[in-house]
Amino acid sequence: MTEERITTTENADGSTTTTRTVNTGESSKGGGTMLLVLVLLVLVAVGVWFFSQTSGAEIAKDNAVAEAANQVGDAAQQAGDAVEDVASEVTDGQ
Numbered sequence: 001m002t003e004e005r006i007t008t009t010e011n012a013d014g015s016t017t018t019t020r021t022v023n024t025g026e027s028s029k030g031g032g033t034m035l036l037v038l039v040l041l042v043l044v045a046v047g048v049w050f051f052s053q054t055s056g057a058e059i060a061k062d063n064a065v066a067e068a069a070n071q072v073g074d075a076a077q078q079a080g081d082a083v084e085d086v087a088s089e090v091t092d093g094q
Contacts, residue, residue, distance in 0.1 A: 005021045006019070006021075007020075
């Protein structure tokens with residue numbers, strides 16, 4: 001879009017000065033801004049994916065540790081029960 005602006009100024013001595021300005025409206029941005037926005041969006045998407053995968057691995061590790069602790073607790077309970085059974089047999093046998 002072309003825009004033309006004509007400005008006329010009257011000086012103190014009575015003479016006039018005319019200025020003509022033409023703006024063609026063309027810009028030379030190219031596609032750099034769009035490319036930068038696209039690269040930024042891709043980086044954000046990759047970051048979200050990476051952190052969501054890392055978070056899932058941490059949750060799986062925590063669940064595995066909790067399950068192992070439960071199994072150790074169950075084994076200790078069974079050992080305690082077995083000791084009580086042996087102690088009962090020894091005590092009742094006398």
